[in-house]
Amino acid sequence: MPFTFEPLPIAVAALTFLLAGFVKGVIGLGLPTVAMGLLGAVMEPAQAASLLIVPSLVTNVWQLATGPRFGVLARRLWLMMVGVVVGTLAGTGFMQGGHAEQAATALGVALVAYAVLGLTAIRFAVPPRAEWWLGPVIGVVTGLVTAATGVFVIPAVPYLGALGLTKDELIQALGLSFTVSTVALAAALAGGGTFEAGTAGASALALAPALIGMTMGGWVRGRVSEQMFRRCFFLGLLALGAHLASRTLI
Template identity: 90%
Template sequence: MLFSFEFSPIAVATLTFLLAGFVKGVIGLGLPTVAMGLLSTVMAPAQAASLLIVPSFVTNVWQLATGPRFGALARRLWPMMAGVVVGTLAGTGFMQGSHAGQAAIALGVALMAYAVLGLTAMRFAVPPRAERWLGPVIGAVTGLMTAATGVFVIPAVPYLGALGLPKDELIQALGLSFTVSTVALAAALAGGGSFETGTAGASALALAPALIGMSVGGWMRGRVSERMFRRCFFLGLLALGAHLASRALI
C-alpha cells in the first residue's frame, strides 16, 4: 500500500500542509513548493506529489475564482496552459522508480533557483509580440519541471510576473497556471500508478490543515511585513533545496 505511514510521517505531513497553507495565505503562492520540499525529506517525491494534489487543486481554484478577468486571461494564456499539459504528460514517470533520486536532485535545484530569484528580486519584461511563441515554450518547460519535481513555479511564475499584469490579474493568472499544472500532474501520476483511490483519500485529508494554514496566513498578511516574511521564506527554501540536492547526491 502506498501510504503506510508511522506516526512521524503523518505528523510531518500535517505540519507541512499547515505551514504551506500559511505561506500561500501570506504571499499568494508557495504551497506546492513548501509541501514538496518538506515532504520529500520523509517520503519519495512521487508520494509527496500525490499528497499535494487535492490541497493544491482546491486552494488554486479558490485563488482562480476570486479574480476579476478569468475569460480574458484564459484567452491570453491558453497557449502556455497547453504547453504545461503537454510538458507534464510528456514527463510522466520522471519522479518514479529509478528516477526518484534524480527527481530529488531536480527538486533541490528548482527550490534553490526559485529562492535565488526571490532573494535577488530580479525583474523581467516580456514584449507582447513574444507571448505567442514564448508562452508555449515556458509552459512546456514548466510542465517538464512539474513532472520531475511536483513544483510548478519555474519558469511559470517569473514569466507571468514579466507580463506586466495588474496585481489582481497576476494573482488570478497564477491561480490558473497552478490549477492547470495540478490537474496535469494528477493525470501524469495516475498514468504512472501513483495517484489511486487510496492516495486521493490521503490527499483529501491533507486539505484541512492546508486550509487552516491558509486562513491564518491571510489573517497575518496585514500584520507582518511581507518583505521580511518573503526574505525568510526564500532563505529557508534555499537551505532546504541545498539539503535535498546534497542528500540525494550522497
C-alpha cells in the same frame, strides 16, 4: 505505494500542509514546494506528490476563483497552459528517475537566483508581442520541471511576474497556472499507478490543515501594501528555494 496511516506520517503531513497553506495564502504560491520539501523526509517523492494533489487543487481553484479578471487572464495565458499540460504528460516517470533529486536541487538554485534579482532594482518585462511564442515554451518547461520535482514554480513564476500584472492579477494568474499544473500532475501520477484510491483519500484528509493555513495567510496578505507584498513574495521564494536546494546536503 499507498500512504501509511501511522502517527509520524500523519503528524508530519498535517503540520506540513498547515504551514504550506499559510505560505501560499501570504505570497500566492509555495504549497507544493513546502510540501515536497518536508514530506520528502518521511516518504518517497512520488508519494509526497500524490499526497499534495487534493490540497493543491482545491487551494489553487480557490485562489483562481477569488481573483478579479479570470476571463482576461485565461485568454491571455491559454497557450502557456497548453504547454504546461504537454510538458507534464511528456515527463511522466521523471520523478521516479535517478535524476529527480538533482532536478529538485537545480530548481532550488534557480528560485534563489530569481528571488535575489527580484529583491534588487532589476525588473524583467515580457513585451506583449512575445507572449504568443514565449508562453508555450515557458509552459512546456514548467511541465517538465513539474513532472521531475512535483513543484510548479519555475519558470512559470518569473514569467508571470514579468507580465506587469497587479498584485491581485498575479495571485489569480498563479492560481490558474498551478491549477492546470496540479491536474496535469495528477493525470501523470495516476497513469504511473502512484495516485490511486488510498492515496487520494489521504490527500483529501490533508485539505483541512491546508485550508486553515491558507485562510490565515490570506488574512495577512490582505493587510500589507503592494511594496510589502512584493518583498514578502521574493523573500518567500528565497526561503523556498534555499530549502529545496539544501535537501541533498542535509
